Amino acid sequence: MSRVAVVGAGIVGLAAAHALRARGADVTLCEPGPPGGGQSAGRSRIFRHAHDDPRLVALVARSRSLWREWEHEFGVELVSRDGAVAIGDGVEDKLRTLEPFDGIPVRRLDPGELHDRLPLLAGYEGPAMLDVDGGAIRTVAAVGALVSRLEGTMLREHVISVGRRTSGGVEVRTGTTARTFDHVVLCAGRGTAALARGAGIDVPVALGAHVRLTFATRATPARGGTAAAGLPTFQDGSGTFGETGAYGAPDPDGRHFSVGLSADTDAAPDGALADPSELAALADRTVDYVRRALPGLEPAPVDHVHCWVTRLPWGDDGVGIWSADGITALAGHNLFKQAPVLGEALAGTALTGTVPQDLRPGQRLGRAAG
Template identity: 35%
Template sequence: MTAVMRAAVIGAGVVGLSTVAALRAAGAEVTCFERGPAVMGERSAGSTRIFRLAHEDPALVRLARWARAIFGEWESAAGRRMIGPEGCVVSGTAVAGMAAGLRAAGARSELVEPAGAARLRLPAREPPAVSLIDPEGGITDVDAVRAHLGERAADVLVHEPVRSVEPHGAGAVVRSASGSHRFDAVVVAAGAGTPALVGSLGLDVPSTLAHHVRFTLPDPGAPPDRPCWIDDPAGGLHTYQHRSGPRQWTVGASMDPALVAWEVGREAAEAASRRAVLAHVRERLTVEPRIVGSLYCTTTAPPQGDGFVVQRTGSVLAVHGANLFKLAPVVGRALAAAAVDGSTPSAASLAASAG
């Protein structure tokens, strides 16, 4: 009789929960450690997020398409839509690279000149010089994803901090507030907590943090199918924007690193971000320049581009990256498979297997 594999996942963000779901589907006995009081409460927080195929790297386009298919499986299981049909618009300096990435991966896209910009339904005072439509993008219903994955992991969650992870023989030991626990494999997907857990194991995970905040503003004239929008104007503020509720519009910005560095402090970083976003809204957007909500999180500094990195030492895997929510279903399955077979996945190897 084959012994059941015992695996630990540290971190109940969207990547950690996706890994838990995939490990359990593979027949593993799983324990998921989460230091916070709720799942998906830190970097995976919020009720909405952008999903897109558009990336400069064709491998990431292929992985996003694969992730969309898995989201579809989750939608069928949950009986609830998780990715909306709104599409995603890219404008500014990112257009050429993302158009090339979509084209190389065989994904659909369309370039729109200013004369046709009205049909984009963007809250822009002036139409972008050129826009790229990613028709397979849309708004992610984070609450739906949280409810589905949280239910699948509810009986294996342990809400307590992990103090250390140590390779031990053919497996590893997780030391938490309740004691020491032996596992055959450990996946560390703990976001900002990952560097402290794996740094002593020789894994080089970026450990410098920065503050990030996105703001919600009234958008009383918004059509219900207004697309997500990634805008990277030459010489202007790079923003990501999307509908976050009825007649609401959310704006997040890539700030000057000096203004949001960890040592600046959360209060000062939030104030600088608020000033920059409000100035941008007043100059470029038609939404009301009045903040009615905000969502704070930590990011890695300097800012990482899209994608992820998986590292291994013995039976311990660690993952880090940026903008991972849209790829989480694929990353979770890859981490689960790697925990079982001893491999170390990469975006390139996964994209090649996706075809």
Template identity: 75%
Template sequence: MIRTAVVGAGIVGLAAAHALRARGADVTLYESGPPGGGQSAGQGRIFRHAHEDPRLVALVARSRALWREWEQEFGVELVSPHGAVAIGDGVEEKIRTLEPFADVPVRRLSPEDLHGRLPLLADWTGPAMLDVHGGAIRTLDAVSALAHRLEASMLREHVLSVRRTSARSVEVRTGTTCETYDHVVLCAGRGTAPLARGAGLDLPVEVGAHVRLSFAPAPGGPGPGAGRGFPTFQDGSGAFGETGVYAAPYPDGRRFSVGLSADTPAHPDGGLADPAALAGLADRTVAYVRRALPGLDPRPVDHVHCWVTRLPWGDDGVGIWSEDGLTALAGHNLFKQAPALGEALAETVLTGTVPGHLRHEERLGRPAG
């Protein structure tokens, strides 16, 4: 039995540990804080299939199938059935990318259809689409279900260093422990690149800080369409003053989380280059909600601040580095892909080969052209 450590109990680390244990590995999961409390934080995330790289669409489609398997295994709905709406000039390109995938139904929305599904939105008569099997991920339920299954394997310790030893094993040192393993998997978010660097793997991760705000429906405002909850939403139009906006409803539908595809850079030591910029991003988000989502009360009811870790080839870039008993995952917008990434990390550990297009040299998720 292969003795494995997974560092980081965000959604991807949990998925990797779950997949490894299901395949018979002996797993220790390291996490210093609450599971899912770092880059996986928040009440909801978008599940969407639309990406510029068709290879990434295929990976996400595999992940959607695994989310369904998790729902059966854990006995709880994890992705809402209300779809993912997108608007803007990029809609037609998204549809062209998705149409070859038979298991990813997508359709254009008329202004009337769009209003019926998302009455929170201001008038919009431009291109709009529905990713039918997209939806809002119930993040807390997913993290809770996985963490419960893995509780006996979890070690509540902060990992200080990871290194290969002369005995062909990998050493993990924490504040109070020192253990060696046959294989170590790094899924530690912002901490992945520094730990990997200490063991001889250089990951070109760019770190920034991000803010998401949540809003309640406006008093007397519209609710979801008859028989439906709200879909998730992406706005690439620029018509309301911002591009790359995303929004997802809370599981109970009483809040809507909204964020911009923007962050403020961090220095290599982890300090923010401009701490005031986070407040600026929050102000821009509020201004956008006033213009684009009049069905929401523009006074935020809560904030989520988190680190983001991007790879240089694109906002949706993802890759796996693996050498001599040490595997590291890096990328951005990974929550929706967690089941497929966990499966891939388990395969990497057990076979010694990174599957599919996830080898970092392949630059999975790079934009077209």
């Protein structure tokens, strides 16, 4: 039986540990804080199929199938059935990218149906589309279900170093322990690059910080007094409301909607923000955007989520797996929706030593268009 340590209990680390256990591995999951409390924090995330790179579309489509399998296994809804709406001139590019994929139902929305599906939105007459099998990921439910399946695997320790032993195996040193494993998988978010670098693996991550705000919805009679009930997720690339990139997703309670901008602050490799005041400025911009674009929301935020962004050089949706001599590291951005398929890929890499072709860094999976 292979002994594998997974460092980091965000959604991808949990998925990797779950997949490893299903394959018969002896798993130790290292996490000093609450599972899902780092870059996986928040009550909802967007599941969407549209990406610039068709290979990533295929990977995400596989992940959507695995989310359904998890729902059957765990007995709980993990992705809402209300779809994902996108607006803006990029809609036509998204539709063209998705057209070859027969199993991904998408269609254009006219202004009337857009309003019916997303009554929070101010008047808008431009291009719009619906990703039918998109929706809001129930993040808390997903993390909770995985944690319940991984009982007995958790080591509540901060990992200080990972290194190969001359006598064989890979040593993981934590605050109070030193243990040796056959393989170590690094899914530690901001901490992945530093741990990998100490083991001789260069993961070229650019670090930033992001803020996402939660707003209460205004009650509407048409939706039984709960404006967020049955709402799709939302991406706005139109610029109509003063921002060229914004997104939102309904919370599972049906009374709140989380909104963010496609922007973050720069940070040094050690996590020092170039200008800490920029986070507050991003929050203010988000509030201003909500006032203009989403009059169905109360404009005073009721919650903030601050998280690190770990972006690869080839694009906002870039993802890759580095692996050498018993150590595997995952890095990328916008990974929550891909967690089931990335967990499978990491488990396979740990047990066979082979990274799936498209996830090798040289393939630049998720590269931006152009």
